[in-house]
Amino acid sequence: xxxxxxxSVDGMGGDHAPDAVLDGxxxxxxxxPGARFLLHGPEGRLSPMLExxxxxxxxxxxxxxxxxxxxDVKPSQALRQGKxxxxxxxxVAVEEGEAQAxxxxxxxxxxxxxxxxxxxxMEGVHRPALIxxxxxxxxxxxxxxxxxxxxxxxxxLVEFAxxxxxxxxxxxxxxxxxxxxxxxxxxxxxxxxxxxxxAKLIRESGVDLEFHGFVEGDDISKGTVxxxxxxxxxxxxxxxTAEGTARLVAGFLREALSGGPLARAGALLALPALxxxxxxxxxxxxxxxxxxxxxxxxxKSHGGTDGQGYAAAVEVAIRMARSHYREEVAAxxxxxxxxxxxxxxxxxxxx
Amino acid sequence: xxxxxxxSVDGMGGDHAPDAVLDGxxxxxxxxPGARFLLHGPEGRLSPMLExxxxxxxxxxxxxxxxxxxxDVKPSQALRQGKxxxxxxxxVAVEEGEAQAxxxxxxxxxxxxxxxxxxxxMEGVHRPALIxxxxxxxxxxxxxxxxxxxxxxxxxLVEFAxxxxxxxxxxxxxxxxxxxxxxxxxxxxxxxxxxxxxAKLIRESGVDLEFHGFVEGDDISKGTVxxxxxxxxxxxxxxxTAEGTARLVAGFLREALSGGPLARAGALLALPALxxxxxxxxxxxxxxxxxxxxxxxxxKSHGGTDGQGYAAAVEVAIRMARSHYREEVAAxxxxxxxxxxxxxxxxxxxx
Numbered sequence: 294x295x296x297x298x299x300x301s302v303d304g305m306g307g308d309h310a311p312d313a314v315l316d317g318x319x320x321x322x323x324x325x326p327g328a329r330f331l332l333h334g335p336e337g338r339l340s341p342m343l344e345x346x347x348x349x350x351x352x353x354x355x356x357x358x359x360x361x362x363x364x365d366v367k368p369s370q371a372l373r374q375g376k377x378x379x380x381x382x383x384x385v386a387v388e389e390g391e392a393q394a395x396x397x398x399x400x401x402x403x404x405x406x407x408x409x410x411x412x413x414x415m416e417g418v419h420r421p422a423l424i425x426x427x428x429x430x431x432x433x434x435x436x437x438x439x440x441x442x443x444x445x446x447x448x449x450l451v452e453f454a455x456x457x458x459x460x461x462x463x464x465x466x467x468x469x470x471x472x473x474x475x476x477x478x479x480x481x482x483x484x485x486x487x488x489x490x491x492a493k494l495i496r497e498s499g500v501d502l503e504f505h506g507f508v509e510g511d512d513i514s515k516g517t518v519x520x521x522x523x524x525x526x527x528x529x530x531x532x533x534t535a536e537g538t539a540r541l542v543a544g545f546l547r548e549a550l551s552g553g554p555l556a557r558a559g560a561l562l563a564l565p566a567l568x569x570x571x572x573x574x575x576x577x578x579x580x581x582x583x584x585x586x587x588x589x590x591x592x593k594s595h596g597g598t599d600g601q602g603y604a605a606a607v608e609v610a611i612r613m614a615r616s617h618y619r620e621e622v623a624a625x626x627x628x629x630x631x632x633x634x635x636x637x638x639x640x641x642x643x644x
Numbered sequence: 645x646x647x648x649x650x651x652s653v654d655g656m657g658g659d660h661a662p663d664a665v666l667d668g669x670x671x672x673x674x675x676x677p678g679a680r681f682l683l684h685g686p687e688g689r690l691s692p693m694l695e696x697x698x699x700x701x702x703x704x705x706x707x708x709x710x711x712x713x714x715x716d717v718k719p720s721q722a723l724r725q726g727k728x729x730x731x732x733x734x735x736v737a738v739e740e741g742e743a744q745a746x747x748x749x750x751x752x753x754x755x756x757x758x759x760x761x762x763x764x765x766m767e768g769v770h771r772p773a774l775i776x777x778x779x780x781x782x783x784x785x786x787x788x789x790x791x792x793x794x795x796x797x798x799x800x801l802v803e804f805a806x807x808x809x810x811x812x813x814x815x816x817x818x819x820x821x822x823x824x825x826x827x828x829x830x831x832x833x834x835x836x837x838x839x840x841x842x843a844k845l846i847r848e849s850g851v852d853l854e855f856h857g858f859v860e861g862d863d864i865s866k867g868t869v870x871x872x873x874x875x876x877x878x879x880x881x882x883x884x885t886a887e888g889t890a891r892l893v894a895g896f897l898r899e900a901l902s903g904g905p906l907a908r909a910g911a912l913l914a915l916p917a918l919x920x921x922x923x924x925x926x927x928x929x930x931x932x933x934x935x936x937x938x939x940x941x942x943x944k945s946h947g948g949t950d951g952q953g954y955a956a957a958v959e960v961a962i963r964m965a966r967s968h969y970r971e972e973v974a975a976x977x978x979x980x981x982x983x984x985x986x987x988x989x990x991x992x993x994x995x
Contacts, residue, residue, distance in 0.1 A: 510884025533861025559914025
């Protein structure tokens with residue numbers, strides 16, 4: 294569709310790179326005929342692999358990089374030694390305006406540190422955040438921060454709310470996503486000081502959000518709201534706890550259905566239905582955490598994903614690149630800045 | 645077994661009181677012939693109901709109380725007006741040494757506030773905490789705090805570790821439960837300052853714990869450790885997130901298995917296996933959150949549970965009452981106190 298849509302790809306990031314990366318581009322290129330890809334990595338290795346992937350080949354340009362960031366390297370080390378790696382170059386293409394978004398399945402800490410260094414924080418944003426897509430009873434919720442910062446004060450939480458809401462609209466297409474603040478109760482006096490202050494700030498600052506108020510842990514999966522806002526410590530623990538629980542229940546189900554001849558026969562009959570269930574819980578469909586709050590879009594694919602999962606992450610990058618995400622975030626942040634700068638008891642008309 | 649084992653029961657706490665309470669005592673009394681129960685509530689209502697529950701009748705003594713704490717009352721209000729209610733009297737029986745433990749399915753906030761007032765904090769404990777039992781791939785983990793405090797500093801986290809470990813041994817019978825601190829990564833430099841300081845304190849204070857180090861959200865369900873230590877904000881959100889996720893997956897499964905004639909036939913064949921799965925995920929089997937750190941045992945049953953769930957909460961109270969829980973906690977807290985009082989660079993032999 295949109296001509297000029299270019300996605301910059303770290304061809305060597307992830308446990309199954311470059312195979313999973315190239316498979317992902319093949320799928321994404323077929324689905325998005327307008328998109329082009331800058332593929333960073335060793336040309337001698339990538340170019341022959343493109344021969345077997347015609348759609349990816351037609352849409353991609355290989356940019357040679359012979360170094361890559363190891364999965365177990367520390368962020369500080371990656372910053373010092375990262376120049377010229379496929380990840381670094383993929384980000385620089387966004388920095389220099391050649392591409393609108395970057396996708397990598399590489400080392401998360403390194404990607405965040407390099408993104409911060411190369412793309413820098415967007416004006417008005419104090420802390421970039423990591424957004425995860427979370428399957429719910431009614432669709433998908435965006436949860437942030439899931440790990441970029443261990444702490445967040447009230448105005449940072451409001452920034453997360455603004456970025457998460459714009460993200461949800463860009464990627465899921467809803468018109469007015471409902472935003473909730475994660476807390477231990479729904480009453481106004483519950484929880485940390487910062488969360489109560491953030492709720493007050495959202496209500497009084499005039500930011501343009503459909504604010505639901507506080508939500509609890511079980512509200513995430515219920516789909517009570519579309520955007521769940523929390524600090525990176527709580528968000529990371531909630532996300533991993535949910536992943537662990539889903540895996541536990543799936544394990545219990547497998548055990549139950551292999552527990553005897555009747556159960557096995559039943560499972561066999563119900564196999565197509567159980568496959569559908571598996572697809573619905575497939576982490577690949579929600580692959581693509583987005584690092585928001587920078588001057589450029591950075592999508593982090595799960596390191597262990599395959600081509601289909603990688604394509605989902607590329608899809609997220611494409612939708613964000615096609616949206617007015619940044620302009621909307623900037624406009625809403627400006628409302629917040631005006632409110633914060635206004636005197637405590639603002640005269641009517643000031644905000 | 646142990647003669648003199650007396651459990652004090654709030655006969656009017658919970659959504660289905662007094663029926664669920666009496667059904668629960670009937671089941672628990674049959675299983676524990678040595679246990680006796682003080683049943684607090686309106687005599688005119690409870691005594692006739694005991695006629696249909698012979699084991700409960702033989703093991704119980706009704707203590708008349710004509711008031712009870714409403715499920716929606718605020719803790720502060722419950723403290724002011726709670727005197728003489730069935731909940732209050734149930735706690736006073738523990739305070740006065742008539743019973744070793746109290747069980748209530750009533751208002752959680754009111755129960756915690758009244759417990760604090762009547763039973764007071766155990767020597768050496770700064771913050772009592774709420775422990776939840778969590779089903780894992782290998783058994784059950786104890787997770788605390790799940791909501792008594794929104795924050796916890798390093799030494800409070802260590803107190804939680806000590807209390808959680810003694811709880812796990814008392815209720816699950818394991819010899820050396822492994823203890824983990826909930827964090828966003830397993831590396832030493834990750835997470836909040838307080839958590840890193842707590843890990844250091846456990847390692848250096850000489851408390852008697854099998855300390856595993858940091859665990860992440862998905863480790864809870866995996867059963868990586870037996871006791872998961874965190875602050876009440878994070879613990880509450882993790883617990884409710886897990887409940888929400890389990891419910892979501894169960895809902896997806898139900899939908900999948902009713903999605904066509906083949907799936908329905910398969911589900912019918914596998915029905916006994918699916919029932920076993922349901923039992924395994926049954927919240928009633930893990931009913932009974934324990935409020936620890938007081939001069940007396942207080943078990944909070946889920947408000948909406950039935951007789952079987954109530955019996956599980958009573959069972960937790962009985963096991964704790966029969967254990968050496970308090971002495972062990974006291975001994976370990978003493979080690980912590982000595983370590984904290986010792987000079988920074990302690991001379992060899994001091995601790």
